[in-house]
Amino acid sequence: MSYLTLGIETSCDETAAAVLEDDRRIRSSVIASQDTVHAPYGGVVPELASRRHVEAVWPVVQEALTKAGVSLAELDGIAATSGPGLIGSLLVGLCFGKALAFARHIPLVGVNHLEGHLYAALLDHEELSFPFTGLVTSGGHTHLYLATAPGVYRLLGRTRDDAAGEAFDKVAKFLGLGYPGGPVIEEWARKGDPNAVRFPRPMREQDSCDFSFSGLKTAVVNYAKGLGFRVQGSSSSSLQPSAFSLQPVLDPTLIADICAGFQEAVVDVLVRVSLAATKASASRRLVLAGGVACNGRLRSKLTERAAEEGVQIYYPRPSLCTDNGAMIAAAGYPRLLRGERALLALNADADLALGVT
Ligand code: KG4
Ligand code: ZN
Numbered sequence: 132m133s134y135l136t137l138g139i140e141t142s143c144d145e146t147a148a149a150v151l152e153d154d155r156r157i158r159s160s161v162i163a164s165q166d167t168v169h170a171p172y173g174g175v176v177p178e179l180a181s182r183r184h185v186e187a188v189w190p191v192v193q194e195a196l197t198k199a200g201v202s203l204a205e206l207d208g209i210a211a212t213s214g215p216g217l218i219g220s221l222l223v224g225l226c227f228g229k230a231l232a233f234a235r236h237i238p239l240v241g242v243n244h245l246e247g248h249l250y251a252a253l254l255d256h257e258e259l260s261f262p263f264t265g266l267v268t269s270g271g272h273t274h275l276y277l278a279t280a281p282g283v284y285r286l287l288g289r290t291r292d293d294a295a296g297e298a299f300d301k302v303a304k305f306l307g308l309g310y311p312g313g314p315v316i317e318e319w320a321r322k323g324d325p326n327a328v329r330f331p332r333p334m335r336e337q338d339s340c341d342f343s344f345s346g347l348k349t350a351v352v353n354y355a356k357g358l359g360f361r362v363q364g365s366s367s368s369s370l371q372p373s374a375f376s377l378q379p380v381l382d383p384t385l386i387a388d389i390c391a392g393f394q395e396a397v398v399d400v401l402v403r404v405s406l407a408a409t410k411a412s413a414s415r416r417l418v419l420a421g422g423v424a425c426n427g428r429l430r431s432k433l434t435e436r437a438a439e440e441g442v443q444i445y446y447p448r449p450s451l452c453t454d455n456g457a458m459i460a461a462a463g464y465p466r467l468l469r470g471e472r473a474l475l476a477l478n479a480d481a482d483l484a485l486g487v488t
Pocket of ligand 1: 270296300311
């Protein structure tokens with residue numbers, strides 16, 4: 132008898148649901164992106180995100196059930212993201228999951244979004260086993276974990292300021308390139324020379340697994356300003372659409388070189404710190420997850436460097452790197468199977484931590 136888990140994810144700006152059969156067979160995965168809602172602002176506007184989740188959550192869940200050919204009565208469990216993330220967004224998916232669980236008498240667990248990102252790699256790699264080192268790098272997080280066993284995690288390091296994806300988004304917004312910044316910058320960087328402009332590689336102290344990307348972002352902004360790029364409009368409110376964008380009259384070669392130089396600096400830091408942490412942990416397995424893990428340059432450089440260091444890398448396919456319901460179902464499944472049940476009093480937690488530090 133197979134076990135069917137409905138995964139619900141609404142921690143940021145994607146309304147997502149998936150039906151997972153047992154531990155890794157994705158029967159359906161539906162994602163309603165809000166990119167067009169937030170694009171004019173160059174970043175996620177929390178209030179708009181939660182309103183959109185309210186509209187989208189039931190149709191997205193229905194579509195996931197239909198595509199999987201599964202009725203509500205056939206579900207064995209529900210896993211809903213309970214944190215970390217935007218509180219208004221989290222509440223929508225979690226309350227929806229709780230209501231469904233209560234009304235249909237279906238077991239429910241709350242899932243940590245970051246654990247979900249790590250499970251995306253387990254979904255795609257049957258051969259991957261614990262322990263492993265896991266780098267979750269997204270718009271909201273850049274966290275490095277030692278995953279010892281299912282549910283047992285130790286935080287090795289994290290960003291002290293901006294997440295890597297946030298730096299991509301902010302630099303793209305500053306250069307007036309669009310949102311989300313990661314894919315746009317990667318596209319521009321392909322046409323540029325990564326060595327034309329050398330930006331700083333912000334590294335913490337020796338042996339530290341922490342990251343810092345805010346100084347790098349400022350270095351890029353200052354470099355662009357130094358070339359005479361002008362910021363349009365005011366920078367005082369994120370509710371001003373395109374408040375930060377520069378006049379799109381820049382020399383395309385320069386933009387491409389800036390993007391390539393910036394991307395190279397981010398990639399360098401992520402590769403160096405995560406490989407050093409993996410070698411120190413002796414697990415020799417490194418999982419790369421989260422939206423920034425879609426980045427082609429990061430994947431190729433990490434693959435190349437890992438081969439030299441004897442480290443095995445596991446990437447989920449790009450559609451499982453960005454937020455999705457399948458990874459939430461995958462992280463919830465072992466806990467549902469063990470008989471874990473969330474109380475209806477379970478609350479969303481914007482700062483929910485994963486594991487011990
Ligand atoms: O995991 P995710 O979908 O949402 C969060 O949990 O934040 O990640 C979204 C982030 C955004 O900051 C986006 O710019 C970044 O991932 N991203 C990328 C790429 N694709 C998405 N960053 C660099 N290169 C990419 N190709
Ligand atoms: Zn995420």
